[in-house]
Amino acid sequence: MAHERSPLRLVPSLSVAHEGGGATGPGALGAVEVLPGQVRAALMSGAGSVHERAEARFDPAAGPGAVDAALAEVAGLLVAGAPVGVGVAAAGVVDPAAGLVVEVNEAPALRGYPVGRRLEALVGVPVRVEHRARVQVLGDRWFGPGRGRRSFASVSTGEVLGVGILYAGEVVAPPGGRSGAHMTVSASGRRCTCGRRGCWKTVATTRWLRERAEELGLGGDVSLGALVGAPGNAAEKLVAEYAENVALGLATVQQLFACGLFVLHGEAREGGEPFRALIEEQLRADVLGGGEPVRVEMSEAAVDDVALLGAAGLVLSAR
Template identity: 45%
Template sequence: MTRRLVSPSLIGKTNRSRVLKLLFENGPSSRAQLARALGVNRATIASILQPLVDDGTLIEGEAIAPSRSGGKPARPLWFNQAGAELGSVRMSSTRILAARIGMDGTIRTQGQRQIGPDWELSRIRDELLTLADECFEGHVLFGIGVAAAGMVDTTTGRILSVHLAPVLNGFAVVDELQAAFAVPVAIDHHPRVLALGDRWFGAGRGLERFASVYTGEALGIGFVHEGEVFRGVDGAGGEYGHMVVDMRGDRCMCGRTGCWETIATTGWLRAEAGRRGLPDAERADCASLVAAAGQGDARAAGLIRDYARNLAVGMANHEHMLASHNYIIHGDAATGGETMRALLQEYLAEFSPHRGEPPVVIVDPTDEDPVLLGGGGLVLSTELSTVV
């Protein structure tokens, strides 16, 4: 194997990336604090920081009085609110969302377009570019991150397969957005982007290992291990919804039998609500069933317990294999609040390996924000990579 030396320009990019990641993780920091955290001297940290101040990426805050031991007043550095922003796009079978996000994780603007799985691809492309233009035009972007439903190829920037909208199969999303905005664009599978949103801006911030669980019409898990999101070659893997949990179960839309999605999606939940004679079964979701159970409806209470149990089956399989320990719940199941969290915690502890402290379940009740923030996190993880 041929080994190449790391070029001076790559060393510079890596050092800048480490500084920016420290700021994201620790908040506004002085030059001295950053130097200590990186184990470098003041001259080295100054050479890294000054270009970032000069180009407007970072700004100096108000001086902080020195400690009793003396020294110069510290001026903490933080991201310039008028500087570059993060672009985010989410594509599913029925809609496209886009957002422009500040470096501090604040969503500055967002919008969406409804699309149809029976539309021509050219029409979907036009809706994507029109929406992106409304959110991004006239603003300086650090990059754009795309969260896509279905299977993706992170190397070629294409959506490979979407079961609910085959028209998107092969769609070169990255090429389209790069041509339109001339900035770095990255794409990844929706649950992994969700995990990046938690990693950079959400409940996973500061955790070295956790899994983000998306629930709703589909199921997915993205997970962070030792501070980095895990993905296979070219973005492969992560199709948790299609791991088989019942060889004699129902047929899944993917063509296999007994996938996790056949027993723990909102589609299953509504069909089961109908079988159990619950009212408004076609509109049933976790929130409405928890509310009905709270009013004494035993059928709703039983269904919620079964829903939690079925979700925990897939989560426990992940815990057996990868031991993420912390599970952040998003989507439909999160709307069940503490009732659903407690049930998931109970079943996950029962089904997981019994060693040490049981896994922890965290519920995030926000709607689309974690995924949109994850698009920004995808940009940061790509552009601030410290792997050389």
């Protein structure tokens, strides 16, 4: 896969599969998500409906043989469904051109793992690999709020933070690029897990929300959903602060790429319309004028399907 990419297009030979159970037949899409210790796979229709699922676990501290075994376990589902291709949404640092998972801090077993080559050998169809936070924008582009748009952003929130950007019809995925969690938003901010200070991740994830809630006397085991609408000024202020922190990183993305639309996934959905409105209001206040007004929308996809939909979108976006 070359680094320079042509505009995304629907492959003409793909057709929408039937909605029954069992193998989906011609036109089916294979989708795989690779996480530390877990591999998830699905057969999907060209319309984004999940027909069948499989998953397997492996010891993230083991060697690559453990990942091989997990892939082989889920590959049977894909082989039976005869997909036209397989897309892989992988955690960590990814080299899409080589089909490699370069490194995942929490999973030494995935370091340098050639997931693309392994899956091609198992399934016998073309495989494309991309970072899971970046690839989810393709799920929104083909199956969600981004349909018909050539530029917008898809945002992961919660324990994992990241942004996937579609710009002028192409996923912004330069070699060595990341998903934005470690962009600096405060030079003197908190120490991040990467060793640097002030990363966006340090103020806009579930970990920060729980730590801040404990500091405010709200308890350390809280959820965004429980905080929204909870009585008391402390909860209200915390929700507003969290929304401001999420918008802080998105404002930088908007300034650079003029996305116009941001689709929120993950924990943000627990906050519902009040949380969405707070982020949109803050984002509009933070960015300069010009261009279309910034909009923020919530994803309608089930949390567990976001990365799989993006992986299916990789197949649809193949040349």
